[in-house]
Amino acid sequence: MNWFKKLLPSRIKTNGAGRRTIPEGVWTKCDECNAVLYRAELERNIEVCPKCSHHARIHARARLDHFLDPEPRLEIGAAIKPVDILKFRDSKKYKDRLGQAQKKTGENDALIVIMGKVKGMPLVACAFEFEFMGGSMGSVVGERFVRAADSAIEKNIPLVCFAASGGARMQEALFSLMQMAKTSSALATLRSKGIPYISVLTDPTMGGVSASLATLGDINIAEPNALIGFAGSRVIEQTVRETLPDGFQRSEFLLEHGAIDMIVDRREMRDRISSLLSIMMHQPAPI
Amino acid sequence: MNFLEFEQPIAELEAKIEELRYVGNDKEININEEISRLQKRSRELTESIFSSLSAWQISQVARHPQRPYTKDYIDRIFTDFNELHGDRNFSDDPAIICGIARFDNKPVAVIGHQKGRDTKERIYRNYGMPKPEGYRKALRIMSFAERFGLPLLTFIDTPGAYPGIGAEERGQSEAIAKNLMVMSDLKIPIISTVIGEGGSGGALAIGLCDRLLMLEYSIYSVISPEGCASILWKSADKAEEAAEAMGITSTRLKDLKLVDEIIPEPLGGAHRDVKAMTENIRTALALELKALSGCGIDEIVLRRKEKMRNYGCFRED
Numbered sequence: 001m002n003w004f005k006k007l008l009p010s011r012i013k014t015n016g017a018g019r020r021t022i023p024e025g026v027w028t029k030c031d032e033c034n035a036v037l038y039r040a041e042l043e044r045n046i047e048v049c050p051k052c053s054h055h056a057r058i059h060a061r062a063r064l065d066h067f068l069d070p071e072p073r074l075e076i077g078a079a080i081k082p083v084d085i086l087k088f089r090d091s092k093k094y095k096d097r098l099g100q101a102q103k104k105t106g107e108n109d110a111l112i113v114i115m116g117k118v119k120g121m122p123l124v125a126c127a128f129e130f131e132f133m134g135g136s137m138g139s140v141v142g143e144r145f146v147r148a149a150d151s152a153i154e155k156n157i158p159l160v161c162f163a164a165s166g167g168a169r170m171q172e173a174l175f176s177l178m179q180m181a182k183t184s185s186a187l188a189t190l191r192s193k194g195i196p197y198i199s200v201l202t203d204p205t206m207g208g209v210s211a212s213l214a215t216l217g218d219i220n221i222a223e224p225n226a227l228i229g230f231a232g233s234r235v236i237e238q239t240v241r242e243t244l245p246d247g248f249q250r251s252e253f254l255l256e257h258g259a260i261d262m263i264v265d266r267r268e269m270r271d272r273i274s275s276l277l278s279i280m281m282h283q284p285a286p287i
Numbered sequence: 288m289n290f291l292e293f294e295q296p297i298a299e300l301e302a303k304i305e306e307l308r309y310v311g312n313d314k315e316i317n318i319n320e321e322i323s324r325l326q327k328r329s330r331e332l333t334e335s336i337f338s339s340l341s342a343w344q345i346s347q348v349a350r351h352p353q354r355p356y357t358k359d360y361i362d363r364i365f366t367d368f369n370e371l372h373g374d375r376n377f378s379d380d381p382a383i384i385c386g387i388a389r390f391d392n393k394p395v396a397v398i399g400h401q402k403g404r405d406t407k408e409r410i411y412r413n414y415g416m417p418k419p420e421g422y423r424k425a426l427r428i429m430s431f432a433e434r435f436g437l438p439l440l441t442f443i444d445t446p447g448a449y450p451g452i453g454a455e456e457r458g459q460s461e462a463i464a465k466n467l468m469v470m471s472d473l474k475i476p477i478i479s480t481v482i483g484e485g486g487s488g489g490a491l492a493i494g495l496c497d498r499l500l501m502l503e504y505s506i507y508s509v510i511s512p513e514g515c516a517s518i519l520w521k522s523a524d525k526a527e528e529a530a531e532a533m534g535i536t537s538t539r540l541k542d543l544k545l546v547d548e549i550i551p552e553p554l555g556g557a558h559r560d561v562k563a564m565t566e567n568i569r570t571a572l573a574l575e576l577k578a579l580s581g582c583g584i585d586e587i588v589l590r591r592k593e594k595m596r597n598y599g600c601f602r603e604d
Contacts, residue, residue, distance in 0.1 A: 090519035139599030178598035185471035185595035230459040231450030
């Protein structure tokens with residue numbers, strides 16, 4: 001401890017909140033440029049730093065709240081809840097991990113689906129809650145995603161998904177792997193009906209989610225500087241035994257290599273997606 | 288014969304038998320009786336050891352260096368096998384073998400992961416870890432098979448999709464995802480057989496099917512036991528526990544209704560008797576193909592979609 005810290009009374013000590021977490025205080029600091037920001041202002045700015053445009057992670061519900069019109073909104077699949085069929089236990093029981101994640105996020109699992117409108121255009125939107133076990137895809141995520149696709153088909157309206165996930169949920173073992181097949185199969189049906197699907201890849205979108213529903217959009221959009229890929233950088237480094245290039249697996253890298261259609265600033269997402277969908281759906285340009 | 292650590296008691300017995308044979312040739316004492324007594328004991332010992340293998344031990348059998356690979360089965364099960372190469376965009380990936388052939392004289396398409404036997408071939412086959420061009424070659428053959436109405440038989444044996452810089456640059460994720468999307472609606476019967484390691488998305492990318500079969504001592508999992516252990520237990524040394532917890536064996540997955548049929552292996556594993564193993568696979572595939580040939584293709588696809596839809600365990604209240 002340096003001499004200055006010793007002089008500080010204990011109640012003034014700075015809060016050592018970890019990087020990437022979303023703090024609850026009145027003031028907060030941008031992870032990227034360290035600018036001190038007014039919490040309420042940052043929220044108004046959809047968790048994008050007004051100084052450097054860094055896109056911080058955002059909760060699924062806040063994401064959908066900013067994306068959708070205030071009315072109407074109908075949540076889909078909220079009653080679907082996880083079960084621990086394998087009685088999986090690592091250093092902790094899966095059941096306990098679920099309980100903790102539910103308490104921490106107030107959600108039952110890692111995907112939220114809401115049917116609503118964007119600039120008056122009806123659609124089904126879903127978003128991954130990364131704070132819920134790293135947004136990992138297990139049976140509930142898979143089922144809710146398929147119900148989202150079902151609703152889009154039933155109403156003949158587009159589907160939009162905001163992905164933020166570390167990949168498959170290991171605690172559900174092969175059940176989680178099969179969610180890749182399940183969600184991709186649902187998207188094949190959606191595609192055969194000619195219904196648009198826009199996938200938005202946000203920080204981070206990796207593994208089994210990236211290798212299924214997230215890269216299957218008719219249009220794939222990424223937020224700036226999001227980490228997107230199949231294998232984790234640590235695994236790749238161990239395999240190829242060299243340091244990875246700067247910007248590897250970032251949105252700009254994906255755009256350069258042809259994996260995504262465009263990078264869109266979160267603050268312009270609503271405008272851009274409604275514009276794209278209106279063209280795809282042969283509707284007048286949204287205002 | 289290579290023996291695994293848990294097979295050491297069998298290895299000792301077999302060494303003893305070899306020794307006696309050598310002695311037998313040398314002298315004129317009749318020790319055949321002793322040899323057959325020891326052989327019987329070795330068989331019993333193998334039966335007893337293999338009747339209660341742990342998930343981790345089964346993983347080792349599934350990865351046994353002498354275990355038959357896709358090409359070994361292709362050569363024995365099919366006639367007129369014609370390998371087809373290349374994804375038409377970037378390159379050919381030797382970690383996946385594709386082709387057309389005859390099975391019981393009927394035309395079929397074949398896709399399988401391929402591992403290498405010796406160091407040189409292992410490197411050539413990239414240890415059975417495909418790159419995006421491998422999955423795209425497979426995708427090309429799937430559409431080809433659909434166009435010409437060839438039932439598709441796939442053989443799964445990979446540690447996983449290759450985690451490399453080039454693979455990421457060329458869109459590993461999209462290559463896998465695209466295959467899943469296309470396979471789910473492919474208008475031909477698809478039968479997949481896990482013959483060794485079913486490693487994660489890299490396995491599933493040629494494994495979405497109407498009927499999923501597993502060899503008795505093969506494994507299928509969302510992540511390797513080592514990978515799971517290093518993430519959840521923070522130590523790759525806990526692979527044994529991870530293997531158990533994930534339920535990666537054929538019997539466990541059959542109980543969970545994730546796998547349709549188990550193909551029995553010869554005593555001591557497929558590598559002990561490749562011919563017998565081949566026969567078992569051939570019999571199983573013939574049965575499955577026959578059952579599927581009784582249905583119209585629209586019904587098969589409908590049922591496949593239903594099968595995908597039903598994957599998962601959750602409650603609703």
